[in-house]
Amino acid sequence: MFGEKFGEAWRLRYGSESPLSGDEADQLARFLTHRSVRSYSDREISRDVIAGLVAAAQSAATSSNLQMWSVVSVQDYARRKEIAKLCADQNQIHDASWFFAFCVDLERIARAADAVGENPTALDSAEFYTMGVVDAALAAERMVCAAESMGIAGCYIGALRNDVYAVKELLGLPKRTIGIFGLCLGYPAEGVGAEIKPRLNQDSVWFEEVYDLERGLGDYDERMVEFYESQGMNPGVNWSQRSGRRVSGELGGRKAIRGFLAEQGLDLR
Numbered sequence: 001m002f003g004e005k006f007g008e009a010w011r012l013r014y015g016s017e018s019p020l021s022g023d024e025a026d027q028l029a030r031f032l033t034h035r036s037v038r039s040y041s042d043r044e045i046s047r048d049v050i051a052g053l054v055a056a057a058q059s060a061a062t063s064s065n066l067q068m069w070s071v072v073s074v075q076d077y078a079r080r081k082e083i084a085k086l087c088a089d090q091n092q093i094h095d096a097s098w099f100f101a102f103c104v105d106l107e108r109i110a111r112a113a114d115a116v117g118e119n120p121t122a123l124d125s126a127e128f129y130t131m132g133v134v135d136a137a138l139a140a141e142r143m144v145c146a147a148e149s150m151g152i153a154g155c156y157i158g159a160l161r162n163d164v165y166a167v168k169e170l171l172g173l174p175k176r177t178i179g180i181f182g183l184c185l186g187y188p189a190e191g192v193g194a195e196i197k198p199r200l201n202q203d204s205v206w207f208e209e210v211y212d213l214e215r216g217l218g219d220y221d222e223r224m225v226e227f228y229e230s231q232g233m234n235p236g237v238n239w240s241q242r243s244g245r246r247v248s249g250e251l252g253g254r255k256a257i258r259g260f261l262a263e264q265g266l267d268l269r
């Protein structure tokens, strides 16, 4: 889909030369060339392909094989418009061939436990909620990797959590579930301008044996200023400034998440 070779993708991620080449590097190229794509062609992804992608998602590892996630696809035109509205009306949600709402789902396992005479009291805990979030994320990312290997691209939608109550209503979610993020999938639009986005230096995220607070960000802020400028975004603003703003801002509708979880029977004790 996006044709960068491993070495080039590495340079775009880190601004340095890759230590790896040859077959191993070739195999990894498809993972390093990921980018979020927000503009799609008219080509539809067939239902059979989607079934294959759901199988890929279900093939992800899952805590104790509990499979504590579900996904709701939203294809009906009016309902897609509705869900887009709940997610800040982002254009890619309207445009995508398929839209999925990934959910933490502890209700299925609660019912299974009930049915065999167990009392699923442990579900009402930070531990099980965390397991559900991890399961949902692993499944979705496996789906995205599979999709990207077929020339399909996507964009996650965290804005699915902007109004968790309305999402519950629209999707008919039962208790012990929450819509945790959305995912748009489609074939990229011709000439779509999505570029590989630089990431933190490996030194900043990969510690050996013990965490090292002194590592800092290396040259990442400078690299991101260049990237943003190349994209015509936020001239002169670096990653720390942009991210700092993101974490110091108000939570808006997402403030409701904690109360919603409690009402859903996912009180994080």
Ligand SMILES: Cc1cc2nc3c(=O)[nH]c(=O)nc-3n(C[C@H](O)[C@H](O)[C@H](O)COP(=O)(O)O)c2cc1C
Binding pocket: 034, 035, 036, 037, 038, 090, 155, 156, 157, 158, 159, 160, 181, 195, 196, 197
């Ligand atoms: C859980 C999650 C939620 C996201 N939510 C949104 C979103 O609501 N809208 C959007 O345009 N991108 C969203 N993104 C995409 C990120 O902005 C993107 O992954 C990040 O900037 C890195 O860019 P890249 O994916 O192109 O490498 C989300 C990504 C994740 C993992």
